[in-house]
Amino acid sequence: MSRARAFSFQCPTRRAHVRSDEVIRNTEVMDEPTKWHAETLAIVAGRAPQPGGPFNVPPTFASTYRDGGAIGYGRWGNPTWSAFEEALGELEGGHCVSFASGLAAVSAMLTSLPLATTVVYPSNGYNGTRGLLERLVKEGRLHTRAVDVVDTSEVLGALDGADVLWLESPTNPLLGVADLPTILRAARDAGVIAVVDNTFATPMLQQPLALGATAVVHSATKYIGGHSDLLMGAVVVSDAGLRDELVEWRTTHGAIPGVMEAYLALRGLRTLPVRFARQQRTAAELAERLDDHRHVVRVRYPGLVTDPGFERASTQLGGFGAMLSFEVNDAHHADRVVELLRLIVGGTSLGGVESTIDRRGRWKGEELVPEGLLRLSVGLEHPADLWADLDDALNGAFTHSS
Numbered sequence: 001m002s003r004a005r006a007f008s009f010q011c012p013t014r015r016a017h018v019r020s021d022e023v024i025r026n027t028e029v030m031d032e033p034t035k036w037h038a039e040t041l042a043i044v045a046g047r048a049p050q051p052g053g054p055f056n057v058p059p060t061f062a063s064t065y066r067d068g069g070a071i072g073y074g075r076w077g078n079p080t081w082s083a084f085e086e087a088l089g090e091l092e093g094g095h096c097v098s099f100a101s102g103l104a105a106v107s108a109m110l111t112s113l114p115l116a117t118t119v120v121y122p123s124n125g126y127n128g129t130r131g132l133l134e135r136l137v138k139e140g141r142l143h144t145r146a147v148d149v150v151d152t153s154e155v156l157g158a159l160d161g162a163d164v165l166w167l168e169s170p171t172n173p174l175l176g177v178a179d180l181p182t183i184l185r186a187a188r189d190a191g192v193i194a195v196v197d198n199t200f201a202t203p204m205l206q207q208p209l210a211l212g213a214t215a216v217v218h219s220a221t222k223y224i225g226g227h228s229d230l231l232m233g234a235v236v237v238s239d240a241g242l243r244d245e246l247v248e249w250r251t252t253h254g255a256i257p258g259v260m261e262a263y264l265a266l267r268g269l270r271t272l273p274v275r276f277a278r279q280q281r282t283a284a285e286l287a288e289r290l291d292d293h294r295h296v297v298r299v300r301y302p303g304l305v306t307d308p309g310f311e312r313a314s315t316q317l318g319g320f321g322a323m324l325s326f327e328v329n330d331a332h333h334a335d336r337v338v339e340l341l342r343l344i345v346g347g348t349s350l351g352g353v354e355s356t357i358d359r360r361g362r363w364k365g366e367e368l369v370p371e372g373l374l375r376l377s378v379g380l381e382h383p384a385d386l387w388a389d390l391d392d393a394l395n396g397a398f399t400h401s402s
């Protein structure tokens, strides 16, 4: 019988990094050479700077700005984007550029690569990124090599002659944990650009730029927004030149975020540390209970001591995350579980305040995922209510259907 390790939330402290002069800054607080914890940074970064003004940068609804100012046109910049970008940039330790969605951020990185670039990517990572890579290969623009990012020697073996390494850890939806410190060190030594999709871990668990990644990508739609009411994405980089190139890409491709989305995403980010801490505590409890359930074949959660990712997650992450996957014997019973749940919502997104569940094997591109696997995004409901819902649905699925 496996046991989830009691969650210990270690907040990353702020690291020194080059900071942009062009973003809105709360000069009173953010220019001090202090070492704020993530909870504090999430509250103060991107705060409106004007004495006498509102605490929060309001949504600026503008397609055009009057001549004589810094921005000019609505596709070139927006103070509300900048406030969000400052806050996420501070949490990740780099310069942030926001995009219309997570996939727009992924696109900015992948479609701006020179022709014939070789990209190493996770064979079992997010299917949208894999779909885009497939398309770029079909168009003759990129070469790719698929690897299991959990298998460090396979990843290192694929770096020879590669240009870009795309990583995701924990992976979506199998929750495999990659040895990021070793892999990122090797990539740097080999001169390979490393990009980490940090959507599942969030900066609360890991900050890949500090480990040598060139860029971090986020679907801010998920934990950062946190309320299932917006789509937005971001890329965070250490290098100010690369930041400028990404802004240029965004301007010329028009993949800009909406103003209201940016406002809501920053509002969501303010509570990310506290939401995430609670959500992963509940996830650990549910993982442990599911692991003991007679109808559950396997639980994948890096906080379970029997999980293959446990050792790495314990030493390399600031916590075990709030996503877990569990398997029942087949697709039919998994679908029945989803139908019978009353509190947990069937739906394909994740990271919100509400718990959501998805049988991933039903989607195109998820052929490697076991048919009976259910991915559970644990929300902020009371753990006892969530457990009662899961237990009832599991028992009901196996009682009423065969």
Ligand SMILES: Cc1ncc(COP(=O)(O)O)c(C=O)c1O
Pocket (backbone or CB within 6 Å): 101, 102, 103, 104, 106, 126, 128, 168, 172, 197, 199, 200, 218, 219, 220, 221, 222, 231, 232, 233
């Ligand atoms: C790990 C990961 N990256 C990127 C994306 C794409 O984000 P969006 O849906 O905001 O475009 C998703 C969406 O599910 C995701 O799970």
